[in-house]
Amino acid sequence: MYLCPVCKTSLTQQTSSWMCTNNHSFDIAKKGYVNLLLSHKMKSKSPGDSKMMIQARQAFLSAGHYQPLAEAIVKLAGEYGVERMLDAGCGEGYYTNELARSGISMAGLDISKEGISAACKRDKRIAWCIGSVNDLPYEQGYFDGVLSVFCRVDNGEFHRVLRHDGVVIFIGPGDNHLPKLRAGLYEYVRPYEKTKQTEYLPSFEPLADRSIQFPIALESSEQVHNLLCMTPHYWSTNPAQQQRLLSQGGLHDTADIQIRVYRRLAT
Ligand SMILES: C[S@@+](CC[C@H](N)C(=O)[O-])C[C@H]1O[C@@H](n2cnc3c(N)ncnc32)[C@H](O)[C@@H]1O
């Protein structure tokens, strides 16, 4: 399944490592993951989400606040007959785990070591790997589904690792996602920019474009902080804005989430 990130030949599993025919070797960490991200390709020393962000996301997702989304993804993967799936940018593995529980053979990849370390605790049967969405360490045509939840996509790499008729399930914020969280942070709340499907994945044909809405009831400022840390608003606001939101205590808001499905085109 894995490709050597150095020479792009297949990796074979040894007792405690993955090795290619050119003797490039990658240790399997005690926690169970393999790190296939080459250090010279890392733009920072610890790329991706930090420990604090991963812990916040884990606390929030494990409390079930996004369970309707997880259920929708599992249902959709079933509808399209996905059997072997990559969660590309899996974070701490909440959705990866839910899909594995539904019987799909799962691989989870994220650039964050903290994310993958936390994800390993969820299910040891899932193939957890540190790597980049922009340089996927998997063989051509290995998956019949790729999931992308609130993460960047890579048209060429998704196309390469998918089977000829494979699908991408893409999840992003809808137009009216978390309006009260945004109103608590900004004086003027801008609408989310609509992204054209083709801008994302030109080598794929759009099959479905749906959205789901569900309420989110957060009863403490700690829970609101966890949610804030999961969103890009955490980076685009200053401490005073964040304090204004958090001083409200809890938050009763609405999630509006876009769910798109694409099928791989032949070219
Ligand atoms: C908003 S989080 C979403 C995580 C997860 N999909 C979820 O919804 O819980 C975005 C994730 O993308 C990861 N990430 C950012 N750039 C990446 C890259 N180039 N390759 C793989 N993962 C990346 C971050 O580390 C982070 O875990």
Ligand SMILES: [Zn+2]
């Ligand atoms: Zn190699």
